[in-house]
Amino acid sequence: GAVVSQHPSRVICKSGTSVKIECRSLDFQATTMFWYRQFPKQSLMLMATSNEGSKATYEQGVEKDKFLINHASLTLSTLTVTSAHPEDSSFYICSANSVSGQGSYQETQYFGPGTRLLVL
Amino acid sequence: AQKITQTQPGMFVQEKEAVTLDCTYDTSDPSYGLFWYKQPSSGEMIFLIYQGSYDQQNATEGRYSLNFQKARKSANLVISASQLGDSAMYFCAMREPFSSGSARQLTFGSGTQLTVLP
Numbered sequence: 001g002a003v004v005s006q007h008p009s010r011v012i013c014k015s016g017t018s019v020k021i022e023c024r025s026l027d028f029q030a031t032t033m034f035w036y037r038q039f040p041k042q043s044l045m046l047m048a049t050s051n052e053g054s055k056a057t058y059e060q061g062v063e064k065d066k067f068l069i070n071h072a073s074l075t076l077s078t079l080t081v082t083s084a085h086p087e088d089s090s091f092y093i094c095s096a097n098s099v100s101g102q103g104s105y106q107e108t109q110y111f112g113p114g115t116r117l118l119v120l
Numbered sequence: 121a122q123k124i125t126q127t128q129p130g131m132f133v134q135e136k137e138a139v140t141l142d143c144t145y146d147t148s149d150p151s152y153g154l155f156w157y158k159q160p161s162s163g164e165m166i167f168l169i170y171q172g173s174y175d176q177q178n179a180t181e182g183r184y185s186l187n188f189q190k191a192r193k194s195a196n197l198v199i200s201a202s203q204l205g206d207s208a209m210y211f212c213a214m215r216e217p218f219s220s221g222s223a224r225q226l227t228f229g230s231g232t233q234l235t236v237l238p
Contacts, residue, residue, distance in 0.1 A: 034225055042231075046225050046226075107224070
């Protein structure tokens with residue numbers, strides 16, 4: 001399957017600082033990437049859809065100014081948590097769609113390994 | 121309204137046995153895709169299997185098969201010959217509508233924690 005990388009895998013920061021998380025599609029181009037947040041023992045919650053060359057689409061309740069998303073190229077999207085606070089501590093995971101052919105059109109979302117953010 | 125329902129928060133299975141993880145969904149669109157992902161304790165989401173709403177046959181991938189019952193709107197995952205490494209959280213997800221050129225988001229169920237017993 002397609003490979004999506006995410007960096008860093010873990011980050012610990014002080015309250016008030018900003019943290020940038022990178023998501024890369026390594027062997028395919030992704031015009032759209034997705035950013036999710038997951039709390040312990042819970043499901044993934046979509047935060048925003050990142051579109052290459054245009055503004056991200058945020059889900060209801062997600063602060064645009066808090067979670068800045070940039071999708072500068074077909075293989076890279078970044079999520080910046082600005083002025084992080086302890087309540088922003090969570091597992092952040094990105095994904096990108098890869099298309100397979102062979103007679104049936106299929107988009108499969110492949111996920112990065114995730115980033116564990118701890119804000120002290 | 122919840123679109124993806126996984127009613128089993130936790131399941132146990134003996135090693136080498138088969139196990140079925142339940143998933144029901146709700147949509148009024150005839151075109152949709154159903155996915156199963158595995159999430160081990162490391163956190164990565166591993167794609168397991170896909171079923172398109174128009175696919176005539178149930179999807180299979182190695183030890184994974186999807187029991188797709190369209191009329192009942194269910195897409196249960198069957199894992200045969202369970203292994204200790206299968207212990208993980210399993211998520212069912214749906215994408216709708218299924219249209220060419222459209223990158224659509226997934227809606228996830230709440231997940232089922234599977235534990236394989238030695």
